[in-house]
Amino acid sequence: MMSKKLCASILKSVKIIRRQHAKFILSRSMSSLSSQEIKYKEHGDPNSVLYLENCQVSKTLKPTEVLVKMLMAPINPSDINMVEGTYHMLPQLPAVCGNEGVGEVLDVGSEVSGLGPGDWVIPAGTGFGTWRNVAVSDQEMVRKVPNDVPAISAATIMVNPCTAYRMLKDFVCLHEGDSVIQNGANSAVGQAVIQIAREWGFKTINVVRNRPDIDQLTDYLKSLGATHVVTEEFARSHQMKELVKSMGSPPKLAFNTVGGDSATNMIKQLNSKGVMVTYGGMSKKPVTISTGALIFKRVRLTGYWNAKWVQENKENPELVRMFDDLFDLVRECKLLPPVSETFSLSDFKVAVKSSLEGYKGSKKVFVMDESL
Template identity: 80%
Template structure:
């Protein structure tokens, strides 16, 4: 099963190391393009549609024509379509916040990019679920094209979230422990790999499922120290597990909410911090009074889109991407197991992305490359 899930990753390595062979005739004034769009907010299974159009080849002085290569379906993309995300684009809008594309044409005053470069959106709301996009150069970020395309397409949201949460809230030292729920999510998998690289232990909570043994084996192959179920996290055995470690977790990552969040909060060390970055259960967090008074636990949140928006000129932003891509090259930061879809098959892609116990990230592959 794992080989099947990672087939797109192996395919993307070829995409990453081979330059695209598609050549666009200079005489062509426009290019056929498709885009997945929505003109109203609501159920993604109902409001999304595929629009066919002709994309002009000509660009203005500071503009860039980008041919999209890959783009994932993330929870934030779905939330934008539903109208529940805190940042919403003007409608009608092309869907998709994350993805990687190749520069095809550049305007006369564009000096930082050239044809053949790979780029990702510099901000939220770009609209990546399409074949082509014309954008001002300031809205794009150049990324290496010597890495797998799937890694570049999925670097902007989940690995960056994991990186910042591990760096910004608690000063961790080698051997320290981090606990997280939703550990099989793309962020959770990135947390496991970065923690392993930086010498941290991890306790990873997941929902019970039919293929639990397989999931546990997979997460441990990424570097997970312990993998436990939600039921186990509520038991006395969980207390024993934490007691057996060098010290209780100093940092907790919550993407579930509800009882799951309360359970990992209870396991924090004195003055520990729980960072919430999602709310999959859509349930509020019940905070034990003792955790606040006697353990002096701190609860806070992280929103990657906002951090990136506020740190566009911060050298730490560049350093973060450099660090992450170095780990990608060293095969120490693998992309999540994935399944690819064509744009024309968007209904199936979106439907399966909304199903429970997803075993793979759903990714739009704009073309089948040799």
């Protein structure tokens, strides 16, 4: 796992050592670049329908196009859902897999402004196709990001930290000292919630599934800034009520990515007029709430979908402010990237199979640049 000391060391290296591009960019006389792409031409089991294709990408660009060398790209649940055909935004088939990642601009078209060789970019929305070496895209499909941060932070900034940021900011007016409760707290979103909440002065109660290494996980989440870490079993006990009471006032906000009994147990701990935001459904069980919680506590249930928020706020200055805030935290080593296990594109079958087994302490990330 990346410590703050290691993060600071990497940031220092990034600022001092400029990456060398010449070894990748082939002779100017060559008209194309070799690339590998992980694709699918029908929906289904990712273990069956994904395939690796070798291709040539033309270096000849239209006026508004950019040529991008992908550096890193994670495997997220939304990527898997797209392949399965269950996601609510689906690209036209055949498609290159991957919605999130970071790439380096190699060249730009004659009418492109604000981007140049050496800049880093991330997709501006879903369906970009990040699981490949090289991509040609219209400039409107990418967003420039700082290249003075670790590549893993840039590659994983768009989905999980943005989800945590928006959920903490958009649903309840929280003040310093207020508390938030969440399940799935060891997930990438959960870890981002813990770190951002700590910086904004909020306390967190973090619910996780019991496991053999629960003490190690507890210590890790507390090192990120978690106020309390409890198991699902503890969350159902009378001791949970005592813990919440000891915090002064019940949580005003809950984040649910599990569903079922786990969500119901969190609702019980919410303050009057509290809000529970659902952003995932790992258990595939519905969220249920008692009539009393709705009538007498006036608890409100809602949902958050980051891809939709980004799509609807492309011109909103708040989008720029969000990325500025998050990258500032990254530079200050106050927002660490998730613990990751890296794979080459050629090992995609192993990476995808591992990701389908669920989040087990590390995010699966494709690395396309061996120098990183």
